[in-house]
Amino acid sequence: MKRTSRDIRTANRYEVLRQIIAESPTSRQELAAATGLSLATVATLVGELLELGMITEVGFEDSAGGRPRGLVAVNASGGALIGVDIAETYVRVELFDLALNVLGRADEDVRPGENRPEQVVAHVAAAVGSVVAQAGVTGARVLGVGVSVPGQVDREGGVSVYAPNWDWHDVPLLDLLAAHIAYPLHLDNPLHACTVAELWFGAARGRGDAVVVNLGTGVGAGLALGGELHRGTTNSAGEWGHTTLVLDGRLCHCGNSGCVETYVGAPGIMLNLRELSPGSPLLHPEDQTATIDALARGVAQQDPVAVKAVQNTGRYLGAGISDLVNLLNPEVIVLSSWVASALGEPLLAEVREAVARHALKRPLAATEIILSPIPTDPVCLGAATFALEGALSSVSQKPGSPSPKKTTGGRTARRTTPARSRTAPPS
Amino acid sequence: MKRTSRDIRTANRYEVLRQIIAESPTSRQELAAATGLSLATVATLVGELLELGMITEVGFEDSAGGRPRGLVAVNASGGALIGVDIAETYVRVELFDLALNVLGRADEDVRPGENRPEQVVAHVAAAVGSVVAQAGVTGARVLGVGVSVPGQVDREGGVSVYAPNWDWHDVPLLDLLAAHIAYPLHLDNPLHACTVAELWFGAARGRGDAVVVNLGTGVGAGLALGGELHRGTTNSAGEWGHTTLVLDGRLCHCGNSGCVETYVGAPGIMLNLRELSPGSPLLHPEDQTATIDALARGVAQQDPVAVKAVQNTGRYLGAGISDLVNLLNPEVIVLSSWVASALGEPLLAEVREAVARHALKRPLAATEIILSPIPTDPVCLGAATFALEGALSSVSQKPGSPSPKKTTGGRTARRTTPARSRTAPPS
Ligand SMILES: [Zn+2]
Ligand SMILES: [Zn+2]
Numbered sequence: 001m002k003r004t005s006r007d008i009r010t011a012n013r014y015e016v017l018r019q020i021i022a023e024s025p026t027s028r029q030e031l032a033a034a035t036g037l038s039l040a041t042v043a044t045l046v047g048e049l050l051e052l053g054m055i056t057e058v059g060f061e062d063s064a065g066g067r068p069r070g071l072v073a074v075n076a077s078g079g080a081l082i083g084v085d086i087a088e089t090y091v092r093v094e095l096f097d098l099a100l101n102v103l104g105r106a107d108e109d110v111r112p113g114e115n116r117p118e119q120v121v122a123h124v125a126a127a128v129g130s131v132v133a134q135a136g137v138t139g140a141r142v143l144g145v146g147v148s149v150p151g152q153v154d155r156e157g158g159v160s161v162y163a164p165n166w167d168w169h170d171v172p173l174l175d176l177l178a179a180h181i182a183y184p185l186h187l188d189n190p191l192h193a194c195t196v197a198e199l200w201f202g203a204a205r206g207r208g209d210a211v212v213v214n215l216g217t218g219v220g221a222g223l224a225l226g227g228e229l230h231r232g233t234t235n236s237a238g239e240w241g242h243t244t245l246v247l248d249g250r251l252c253h254c255g256n257s258g259c260v261e262t263y264v265g266a267p268g269i270m271l272n273l274r275e276l277s278p279g280s281p282l283l284h285p286e287d288q289t290a291t292i293d294a295l296a297r298g299v300a301q302q303d304p305v306a307v308k309a310v311q312n313t314g315r316y317l318g319a320g321i322s323d324l325v326n327l328l329n330p331e332v333i334v335l336s337s338w339v340a341s342a343l344g345e346p347l348l349a350e351v352r353e354a355v356a357r358h359a360l361k362r363p364l365a366a367t368e369i370i371l372s373p374i375p376t377d378p379v380c381l382g383a384a385t386f387a388l389e390g391a392l393s394s395v396s397q398k399p400g401s402p403s404p405k406k407t408t409g410g411r412t413a414r415r416t417t418p419a420r421s422r423t424a425p426p427s
Numbered sequence: 428m429k430r431t432s433r434d435i436r437t438a439n440r441y442e443v444l445r446q447i448i449a450e451s452p453t454s455r456q457e458l459a460a461a462t463g464l465s466l467a468t469v470a471t472l473v474g475e476l477l478e479l480g481m482i483t484e485v486g487f488e489d490s491a492g493g494r495p496r497g498l499v500a501v502n503a504s505g506g507a508l509i510g511v512d513i514a515e516t517y518v519r520v521e522l523f524d525l526a527l528n529v530l531g532r533a534d535e536d537v538r539p540g541e542n543r544p545e546q547v548v549a550h551v552a553a554a555v556g557s558v559v560a561q562a563g564v565t566g567a568r569v570l571g572v573g574v575s576v577p578g579q580v581d582r583e584g585g586v587s588v589y590a591p592n593w594d595w596h597d598v599p600l601l602d603l604l605a606a607h608i609a610y611p612l613h614l615d616n617p618l619h620a621c622t623v624a625e626l627w628f629g630a631a632r633g634r635g636d637a638v639v640v641n642l643g644t645g646v647g648a649g650l651a652l653g654g655e656l657h658r659g660t661t662n663s664a665g666e667w668g669h670t671t672l673v674l675d676g677r678l679c680h681c682g683n684s685g686c687v688e689t690y691v692g693a694p695g696i697m698l699n700l701r702e703l704s705p706g707s708p709l710l711h712p713e714d715q716t717a718t719i720d721a722l723a724r725g726v727a728q729q730d731p732v733a734v735k736a737v738q739n740t741g742r743y744l745g746a747g748i749s750d751l752v753n754l755l756n757p758e759v760i761v762l763s764s765w766v767a768s769a770l771g772e773p774l775l776a777e778v779r780e781a782v783a784r785h786a787l788k789r790p791l792a793a794t795e796i797i798l799s800p801i802p803t804d805p806v807c808l809g810a811a812t813f814a815l816e817g818a819l820s821s822v823s824q825k826p827g828s829p830s831p832k833k834t835t836g837g838r839t840a841r842r843t844t845p846a847r848s849r850t851a852p853p854s
Contacts, residue, residue: 008435036433152789161789208660221754225652232756233635233793242787243750247673247743256749256785316674322683323670323750327648329659358683360669362579362588366660 011228012037013392016045017054017074018200021099024073025058034206046072052391053078054098074099079391080137082145082183083384084124085190085377088165088217091120093127094380095135095142098388100201102376104134115166117176125180144184144387148193148379149173150218155235158187164218164253184394186386190214191238193382194336194372195222195229200385202374208331211324212372213240215317215339217288219261221324241265245320263316266292266339272316273309280305292342299346310343311350318354321369325355329363336372344371438655439464440819443472444481444501445627448526451500452485461633473499479818480505481525501526506818507564509572509610510811511551512617512804515592515644518547520554521807522562522569525815527628529803531561542593544603552607571611571814575620575806576600577645582662585614591680611821613813617641618665620809621763621799622649622656627812629801635758638751639799640667642744642766644715646688648751668692672747690743693719693766699743700736707732719769726773737770738777745781748796752782756790763799771798 015035020026023034028046032039049055049072056075060068076099085092088110095104106127110120128145151163158174174185195204195212204210204224212222219241223230230237241261242254249258250271262268266288273283273295282298282305284290298306321333335348352369359367372378442462447453450461455473459466476482476499483502487495503526512519515537522531533554537547555572578590585601601612622631622639631637631651639649646668650657657664668688669681676685677698689695693715700710700722709725709732711717725733748760762775779796786794799805 152787209657223755225657230636230652230755232790233758234756234789236787236790236793237754237756239753239756239787239790242753244746244785245671245674247676247746249674254787319671319674326666326669327664327754328650328657329661329664329666331660358671360579360663360666360681362661363659363663363666366663 010393012041013045013048014200014389015227016042017049017388017392018205020049020055020072021074021200022205024099025071026073027061027063027069027071029063029069054391076101079143080132080135080141081143081384081387081391082128082131083193083380083382083387084128084145084147085193085379085383086120086124086147086149087190087379088150091123091127092377092380093124093131094377094384095131095137096381096384100381100384103137104131106130106134115168117160117168117171117173120166121173121176121180124177128181139182142183143391144186145177145181146186146188146193146383146386146390147173147177148188148190148383150190152236153187153189153192155186155188155231158185160187184387184390186383186390188235188383188386190216190337190379190382191220191222192229192231192235193380193386194378195224195238195382196385196389197374197378197382198222198334198336198372199224199227199229200388201381202372202378203332203334203370209328210332210334211328211330212334212336213317213321213324213340214337215264215266215335216337217266219265223328225328240320240324243320243323245316260316260320264313264320268316269295269309269313269339272312273305276309276312277305282306282309289338292339296342296344296346299343307346310346313343314347314350315354317347318351319358321351322355322358325359325363325367330367333367333369334372335370336374336378340371437820439468440472440475441627441816442654443469444476444815444819445632447476447482447499448501448627449632451526452498453500454488454496454498456490456496481818503528504568506570507559507562507568508570508811508814508818509555509558510620510807510809510814511555511572511574512620512806512810513547513551513574513576514617514806515577518550518554519804519807520551520558521804521811522558522564523808523811527808527811530564531558533557533561542595544587544595544598544600547593548600548603548607551604555608566609569610570818571613572604572608573613573615573620573810573813573817574600574604575615575617575810577617579663580614580616580619582613582615582658585612587614611814611817613810613817615662615810615813617643617764617806617809618647618649619656619658619662620807620813621805622651622665622809623812623816624801624805624809625649625761625763625799626651626654626656627815628808629799629805630759630761630797636755637759637761638755638757639761639763640744640748640751640767641764642691642693642762643764644693646692650755652755667747667751670747670750672743687743687747691740691747695743696722696736696740696766699739700732703736703739704732709733709736716765719766723769723771726770734773737773740770741774741777742781744774745778746785748778749782749785752786752790752794757794760794760796761799762797763801763805767798 019034028042032042055072058071058073063069076097078098081096083094091108093106108123108127149160152161160171160173198204198212210224214220220238221240222238242259244258245260246258250262251257252259252262282294295306446461455469459469482499485498485500490496503524505525508523510521518535520533535550535554576587579588581588587598587600625631625639637651641647647665648667649665669686671685672687673685677689678684679686679689709721
């Protein structure tokens with residue numbers, strides 16, 4: 001998509017708030033230095049954020065010889081954000097303050113067979129009600145709710161286009177949720193949520209191009225290019241799990257064969273283990289989590305089958321990651337999601353070795369491969385970040401006239417963006 | 428890399444000039460509509476381009492009820508640009524006017540064994556001198572020279588980091604050229620040149636995200652994301668030829684095996700043909716061009732071996748391109764370079780079929796796959812475009828102070844950018 005002046009202003013607003021959240025308190029001068037924006041632009045954006053109550057003035061610091069510099073900090077209590085992680089077997093909801101501290105959490109089990117949209121929506125509505133009550137925030141303070149649902153998502157339309165877990169096709173999820181939830185709603189998928197979480201609060205913050213490799217049941221590669229999530233033409237960029245690693249290799253549920261996911265997604269890792277040792281006691285045929293946890297424990301105990309299975313997985317994963325290194329030449333590659341955090345350093349070491357064998361020297365030298373540093377559920381955090389981004393995007397100047405003489409003074413007319421957020425009367 | 432205000436201004440300047448070159452004459456109002464920029468921003472940028480002599484006022488058009496609108500057009504004779512395509516066996520140089528019409532061309536053969544940097548530089552210097560003389564332009568009108576050299580390039584340093592054809596390592600090519608050529612010099616590689624040519628003048632112009640798949644002896648995928656070339660952290664993004672298509676497949680000169688390039692680069696296609704029919708008369712073992720041309724003629728004559736060889740190549744290529752569709756979700760994929768233009772529609776048809784089989788439905792539906800519409804040498808054109816971009820980047824406001832109140836009035840102080848361009852006294 002081409003970037004308009006308005007896109008650029010919104011991206012700059014993200015960048016400034018991101019920096020303030022990371023480095024409160026801070027001065028306009030420090031923000032200009034950290035973001036590369038001009039002091040005048042920073043002053044305008046800071047004015048807007050102050051007017052919104054998202055940040056506050058917190059005093060002054062001396063500047064060598066000059067007049068004292070005003071300091072600003074994030075106004076943690078200036079609003080609340082809700083992140084919703086809809087997964088195959090659970091719905092998790094977290095409520096955050098504006099500094100992205102967790103103030104409340106609710107989990108709901110989704111039982112096998114409970115796969116109708118109305119059932120899932122009921123779990124989400126109950127959990128959202130629960131976190132708002134727990135945190136004791138008034139509804140008015142909730143700036144928005146970000147919802148992550150697996151699969152392909154039409155973000156503008158608020159539609160779950162295809163969710164393979166439940167065989168959902170074109171489910172108007174935000175419309176269904178809006179009947180129960182009165183706050184602005186924003187829909188996307190876990191891959192994009194994890195990527196945005198890394199971009200705002202994790203390994204990609206303040207870095208150049210980053211790739212967030214998500215290792216779970218499914219596999220994806222979220223692309224954070226030029227400081228922004230690369231969504232692609234129809235918001236489906238990042239489907240790296242369905243790129244070919246082995247032509248005519250293992251059959252994939254997408255219809256293709258040899259997809260990366262069939263070798264390094266949790267079921268693929270189980271198959272790697274089964275190929276090594278069909279009767280391995282590490283294998284829990286119906287339980288991905290139990291198997292991955294058993295593998296992790298096995299590696300810790302130097303169990304040779306576990307070590308070899310992680311080695312083989314790391315080799316497949318490293319070959320695939322080398323492709324990302326060569327194609328995109330990123331500054332950092334982050335391994336994220338539950339499989340990455342369960343297998344941790346031993347997997348990372350194998351991956352680094354394999355990438356060093358496969359990738360071209362020049363991009364290899366420029367790329368760091370690391371585990372995600374985000375300690376909490378990155379999907380909830382990222383989903384809440386969508387709500388934060390939504391709140392920042394809906395603050396806008398009069399559309400179409402961001403002319404130079406109007407950029408000073410911090411005009412902050414609130415504008416709703418109906419295509420991207422839905423609201424309904426309180427239920 | 429993070430985008431600064433200055434980057435954004437430069438990108439907007441590209442976008443406006445690109446649009447004027449495509450649609451001369453045009454009005455500021457049309458430019459604002461086409462680019463998504465505000466009228467005030469467009470007016471500022473148009474003022475800068477007028478002051479530079481890159482465009483001219485060419486009259487007025489009536490606007491319904493309003494006052495007449497001023498029209499601007501590209502000032503073709505406002506400057507000259509030189510594009511240099513250094514290839515394994517030849518050096519081609521073209522001189523363009525500012526409307527990117529070719530005014531002069533010179534080819535020099537590079538004989539086998541002539542692989543020292545000084546020898547290649549001498550060919551470039553001779554050809555540049557020749558096109559300037561042919562076109563009868565005065566040196567003062569030459570705004571810059573873009574130089575494309577195969578392999579990995581340190582653009583800021585002007586260094587050919589690694590050119591596999593000649594086994595060059597860290598050759599300071601721009602310094603060597605600057606001893607002979609008095610104009611600002613800009614270095615990059617053919618993949619990036621072709622991509623920028625598509626972005627300014629070809630299939631990617633005015634589109635969303637595009638991928639330019641370059642099929643020659645080597646293979647690459649130039650990424651035009653958000654209207655700009657994605658260069659990556661060290662300018663090596665696009666090395667798609669060295670991503671894995673077949674794990675443990677054909678050995679590649681990069682040290683990896685199963686690389687895309689070993690199946691769809693010209694030598695890979697020859698291998699596809701040999702696997703089908705080891706003694707095929709279509710095969711010219713020492714001559715890639717002759718073999719690819721024979722294949723193209725064979726397909727035109729329904730020769731079953733030729734048809735099958737192109738089919739197999741299209742299947743490999745389609746599987747690889749599906750990965751790009753799934754990962755990047757682009758709006759358009761362009762097949763470029765000499766192998767693509769030789770095998771043309773028959774190859775394209777096979778590729779489209781294979782992509783339809785491999786790719787995910789949602790990104791597939793959003794992607795068009797086409798042959799490059801650029802009729803001339805895209806590498807020379809793209810290299811000249813680097814010179815044009817260089818000339819536009821070196822026009823700048825006082826760095827670090829692009830404050831709103833200064834953006835009106837079209838200040839156009841010339842500023843040299845020593846890290847990116849080199850000049851020397853005339854030789
Ligand atoms: Zn698949
Ligand atoms: Zn290779």
